[in-house]
Amino acid sequence: MRIYDSVQKIKREFIPQEEGKATLYVCGPTVYDNAHLGHAKSALVFDLLTRILRANGLNVTYARNITDIDDKIIKKAREQKKDIKEITDFFTEAFHKEMSSLGVSRPTIEPKATESLEAMFTLIQKLIDNGHAYKTQDGDVYFDTASDSEYLKLSARVQEDEDRQERVESSSLKKNPADFAMWKSVKDGSLTFTSPFGEGRPGWHLECSAMIEKHLACENNEFSVDIHGGGADLLFPHHENEAAQTRCGSSHTLANYWMHNGFVNINGEKMSKSLGNSFFLKDALKQYDGEVLRFYLLSTHYRSNFNFNTEDLTTAKKRLDKIYRLKKRLFGLAENSDTTSFQTELLTALSDDMNVSTALALIEDMLSTANETLDTAGKHKLLKRETISNLTYIENILGFGVQNPFEYFQFGVDEATKEKLATLIQQRDEAKKEKNFEASDKLRDTILACGVSLMDTPQGTFWEKI
RNA sequence: GGUGCCAUCGCCAAGUGGUAAGGCCGUAGCCUGCAAAGCUACUAUCCCCAGUUCAAAUCUGGGUGGCACCUCCA
Numbered sequence: 001m002r003i004y005d006s007v008q009k010i011k012r013e014f015i016p017q018e019e020g021k022a023t024l025y026v027c028g029p030t031v032y033d034n035a036h037l038g039h040a041k042s043a044l045v046f047d048l049l050t051r052i053l054r055a056n057g058l059n060v061t062y063a064r065n066i067t068d069i070d071d072k073i074i075k076k077a078r079e080q081k082k083d084i085k086e087i088t089d090f091f092t093e094a095f096h097k098e099m100s101s102l103g104v105s106r107p108t109i110e111p112k113a114t115e116s117l118e119a120m121f122t123l124i125q126k127l128i129d130n131g132h133a134y135k136t137q138d139g140d141v142y143f144d145t146a147s148d149s150e151y152l153k154l155s156a157r158v159q160e161d162e163d164r165q166e167r168v169e170s171s172s173l174k175k176n177p178a179d180f181a182m183w184k185s186v187k188d189g190s191l192t193f194t195s196p197f198g199e200g201r202p203g204w205h206l207e208c209s210a211m212i213e214k215h216l217a218c219e220n221n222e223f224s225v226d227i228h229g230g231g232a233d234l235l236f237p238h239h240e241n242e243a244a245q246t247r248c249g250s251s252h253t254l255a256n257y258w259m260h261n262g263f264v265n266i267n268g269e270k271m272s273k274s275l276g277n278s279f280f281l282k283d284a285l286k287q288y289d290g291e292v293l294r295f296y297l298l299s300t301h302y303r304s305n306f307n308f309n310t311e312d313l314t315t316a317k318k319r320l321d322k323i324y325r326l327k328k329r330l331f332g333l334a335e336n337s338d339t340t341s342f343q344t345e346l347l348t349a350l351s352d353d354m355n356v357s358t359a360l361a362l363i364e365d366m367l368s369t370a371n372e373t374l375d376t377a378g379k380h381k382l383l384k385r386e387t388i389s390n391l392t393y394i395e396n397i398l399g400f401g402v403q404n405p406f407e408y409f410q411f412g413v414d415e416a417t418k419e420k421l422a423t424l425i426q427q428r429d430e431a432k433k434e435k436n437f438e439a440s441d442k443l444r445d446t447i448l449a450c451g452v453s454l455m456d457t458p459q460g461t462f463w464e465k466i
Numbered sequence: 467g468g469u470g471c472c473a474u475c476g477c478c479a480a481g482u483g484g485u486a487a488g489g490c491c492g493u494a495g496c497c498u499g500c501a502a503a504g505c506u507a508c509u510a511u512c513c514c515c516a517g518u519u520c521a522a523a524u525c526u527g528g529g530u531g532g533c534a535c536c537u538c539c540a
Contacts, residue, residue, distance in 0.1 A: 038539085043540085045540095070538095156469075157468090204538085231540030237536090263534075299478085299489090315491090316489090358487070361488035371505065372504080376505085435499075444500095453503085456501080
């Protein structure tokens with residue numbers, strides 16, 4: 001397995017600290033709003049990574065946190081006059097449901113900030129004790145960036161000129177403009193926690209560091225985790241700060257490998273609140289099959305920026321359709337787990353920094369070979385066995401083709417329409433039997449007008465929603 | 467302004483020193499009552515210029531054009 005390390009900026013052979021095991025930590029959502037396509041991309045990328053690592057025989061512990069303490073959550077709760085927990089529970093549940101629609105497996109553990117406060121206190125205290133953090137008159141606790149000679153090395157950033165920073169941080173009691181809060185003193189009562197440092201809330205960067213130490217780090221290892229992942233925007237300041245806290249407050253270096261996924265843009269524009277063009281997953285899932293979205297979002301390299309548009313989504317669906325059409329041809333045949341050279345090649349491609357493009361090329365080659373052989377020698381038993389095994393392998397490692405192939409093609413069609421279609425198809429079949437092609441073609445046109453395409457096969461007439 | 471990334475067929479997109487994968491679209495054909503689906507065939511020398519090399523889309527320098535981060539963000 002080779003992984004592009006976005007800190008060293010090279011592809012590196014993945015060697016876990018403990019043989020046969022891998023630990024992965026990914027920054028998860030702050031649960032104050034609906035998940036958008038960017039959250040989906042990140043979750044999908046690391047879901048795929050986990051599957052590939054496991055296919056390579058590793059026992060993976062994958063942690064993705066839920067940030068349920070945050071200023072934006074409080075703001076939302078105030079606006080909607082709701083309890084904080086009501087907000088966070090609602091969006092956490094929605095997140096899980098939407099991820100499930102995309103075929104994203106649940107991480108091994110999903111730590112919540114609210115459940116990891118003790119670990120945060122411990123880390124802050126350690127940093128205060130060893131001189132890497134300080135408390136201000138206001139009761140805030142800041143990380144002292146000047147005390148860490150390694151600071152900014154992770155994101156390869158140079159110290160910024162003071163003019164620039166002072167504009168942002170004019171009214172602070174910080175020693176240094178770059179210092180960041182680990183504990184924010186809050187006295188107005190909303191979502192505060194009692195800590196050894198007073199009433200307040202933890203800083204966002206701290207949450208991740210503390211949760212990693214609590215759930216994943218192993219005392220004797222050099223690194224807290226093997227791989228740390230997240231969106232490309234998190235490298236600075238979030239990951240830089242996390243790394244500083246862990247470096248100075250524990251016996252570990254935070255991560256051995258860093259992976260950052262590219263951004264999702266919408267029709268060439270950055271998706272953002274201010275532009276008002278966020279594409280929420282819940283809206284996308286109303287229009288499109290979650291698996292189509294999965295296929296589309298995973299079909300280009302995870303590090304590239306992704307430009308979401310409906311034309312390319314349609315193309316992605318056509319590619320996924322081909323997998324399902326072959327599944328239809330082999331429907332009902334017994335499963336088996338033959339290992340084939342195709343599977344080895346597929347895993348090799350995916351193990352090269354998740355080269356999905358090459359993997360898809362291999363899949364499409366396998367599909368056309370299988371179709372060709374079925375066309376010319378329909379009773380080829382070994383080929384059928386191997387093809388079924390290959391399709392199952394694709395399902396497991398990529399999560400493509402997991403549905404019933406007939407139901408897949410009926411996405412978004414209600415029961416009443418299905419019954420109507422069944423009747424029309426039956427009428428058409430009868431007309432065909434009587435060689436009344438004028439009538440049968442007319443019925444087909446009627447069906448086509450409903451956005452449904454017909455296919456006559458030796459097994460009968462099948463339909464697909466276009 | 468600082469830092470970094472990118473530029474491959476009409477569109478999407480791999481390949482990062484050894485002579486351009488794949489998909490969509492398109493054209494022709496096979497199959498079909500006709501279709502649909504499936505199959506077969508056909509379509510680029512890699513933004514520009516210079517250099518290194520036996521050999522470059524792949525390395526170096528320059529140019530042009532995109533984009534991202536530097537502030538909460540996946």
